Amino acid sequence: MGLICLGGCVGLPGTRADELDNTARTYLKALRWGSYESVAVFHHPSKLHLDADYFAQFKVVSAELLQPPVPEEGRAQQIVEIAYMRTDQQRIRSLKVQQTWVYDSTRKIWLLDADLPPMH
Numbered sequence: 001m002g003l004i005c006l007g008g009c010v011g012l013p014g015t016r017a018d019e020l021d022n023t024a025r026t027y028l029k030a031l032r033w034g035s036y037e038s039v040a041v042f043h044h045p046s047k048l049h050l051d052a053d054y055f056a057q058f059k060v061v062s063a064e065l066l067q068p069p070v071p072e073e074g075r076a077q078q079i080v081e082i083a084y085m086r087t088d089q090q091r092i093r094s095l096k097v098q099q100t101w102v103y104d105s106t107r108k109i110w111l112l113d114a115d116l117p118p119m120h
Contacts, residue, residue, distance in 0.1 A: 023110045028063040044111045060084045074103040
């Protein structure tokens with residue numbers, strides 16, 4: 001008996017789309033927990049400028065996926081909303097960030113092609 005795939009077989013286990021979805025969700029969890037060292041591994045090394053002292057001033061309250069990533073030719077765009085507060089002000093702010101994920105075929109992983117989002 002043959003298997004018929006409707007919609008281009010999106011969602012089959014082990015696909016690059018699944019890997020990207022899992023990576024993006026794990027990234028948002030690490031961001032919410034404030035684990036910037038863990039967050040750093042999701043960024044392309046040439047794009048990341050992690051200043052731990054600077055980011056220690058902020059507490060991420062939530063990080064929500066507004067538009068899920070859809071991979072296309074080794075790249076994917078997604079939109080996330082990050083709610084955060086400066087620890088010295090106790091005022092919640094939010095920002096929407098369009099993120100670009102790029103597939104590194106050598107390491108076989110998805111990486112963010114940007115620095116950490118700017119929080120002020």
